[in-house]
Amino acid sequence: MNLRAPARTWGGRTTEERRAERRARLIDAALEIWLDSGWAAVTMRGVCTRAALNDRYFYEHFADRDELLVAAWDDVNTEVLADLGALVAERIADPPLEIVRAAIALVVQQQSTGRARILFADHAGSAVLEERRKVALIDATDLLVATSRPYLRADIDETEFRMSALFGIGGFIELLTAWRTGAMDIDGTRIADQVGALTTLLGAQYLAPNITSTE
Template identity: 55%
Template structure:
């Protein structure tokens, strides 16, 4: 029986196209984890996938677009998990919510060092990655301020809250970078506990925790 039009090896052209794209992304991810983002090149990715450069440029304009795709996929997955955890119980005490959000990130780093290498490794020299690192910092700040708003004291300084949240999240990112790099000899529960206590200290000036009952 002849193959259906557009089908080869049991897969449609669209399926083969998507498969090649995913192979390129997977190869870039593997190289990035092994050797850092700078080692991700068109030639290296094509060599690892046994695809020629024509297929690379079918999917990505250049290396920056490939790097951005890898980063965005991991970032979107993380942010989706964070939003779920942070918004799943609107009546939960805000400090407990903060602690659960911290645990999502810390436990993911502990379980998947390769993921941490991409999300929290050094990206100096890559404008596209530095821009994304900055953007996700502000996105996380927006989420945290939104979660805090129902519990604000009547006279709370919302701008001050935003600045403190930005400082806290930026410091958390740097702590995660140091931890995943092996510069801190501490286990995940201690990291979660330390960051939660620091977050509670920063939040005390703004939140009326009695409203969480």
């Protein structure tokens, strides 16, 4: 009979719990620096200093800075998707356009107050982040198409709808970027209202007539 040795603990935490805590501290430190000064300011030394951890703990979790940047980006992406998933679950009985408008408002709010603005910030110069951003845009389009399918008119061209969805999501991201960088003198409420209105126009084109109302 094989008996598994009990996990050793230090200060009431197991080795794996302490490792997970150190990893979380490194990611949090990277995100703080990223929000303050941009992704290019995230360095191994700077992150370790802010996390109050020795360099060796960095390499316990990450092979290099790129791997840390991807982990930090993924961490934020998971948070945003979880928030959106919770919103949809809470409002699942609402008309689809109302759910989309609520999701738009939530993303705008996250961009103004939290780490979510990292997802679609300027990643020029980082191949790994540019790839993450590209994949996220396609994933968001696929998700919108898949979740919309039960509500679409039977005769639509799905490729056309997919192009429109990609165009709409990409335009939404560019509006958020223009707002964040000051390229346009707008506020979050104006963005949410404008994108919501455009979504309603697209809904009239693609959704079945009995479910296009947002009343």
